[in-house]
Amino acid sequence: MKKLILLLLLTSCSTMKPDKQLHSIAGFGIGFTSYHVYYQKEKDNRLGSVLLSIGTSLVIGTLKEIADNQKGGTGFNVADLTHTGVSGVIGSISMDLLSNRKRKRLKK
Numbered sequence: 001m002k003k004l005i006l007l008l009l010l011t012s013c014s015t016m017k018p019d020k021q022l023h024s025i026a027g028f029g030i031g032f033t034s035y036h037v038y039y040q041k042e043k044d045n046r047l048g049s050v051l052l053s054i055g056t057s058l059v060i061g062t063l064k065e066i067a068d069n070q071k072g073g074t075g076f077n078v079a080d081l082t083h084t085g086v087s088g089v090i091g092s093i094s095m096d097l098l099s100n101r102k103r104k105r106l107k108k
Contacts, residue, residue: 020083023061027084030057031091039099046100050092057088 016024034053042048061084069076 016083019080023080023083024087027057027061027087028091028094030060030084031088031093032095033091035092035095036099039095046096050096053092053095054085054089057091058085061085061088 031053034056035049038052039046039049042052058081061081064084065076065081068074068080
């Protein structure tokens, strides 16, 4: 499963422009990492952790786009925000699936 997720991420990123690749990688990393942090703090609340990590990637992506909109920046780009947000969703769900599989193995 881990190899499949990595292969899908790399394949989709290889056809993107470099800027969109960075947004996708950042969104995936934020979603993946924040899920783990929230899961530990939320005392095994899977749904809450997924929703919080998706929200985190969207908030950080939005803040980055607002910063780009400031004087001298490239402007607010909805496509960049979409790449960050969708990749955050993928990262969050990937972490949930991988950690759920590990929990099932440990219970046996």
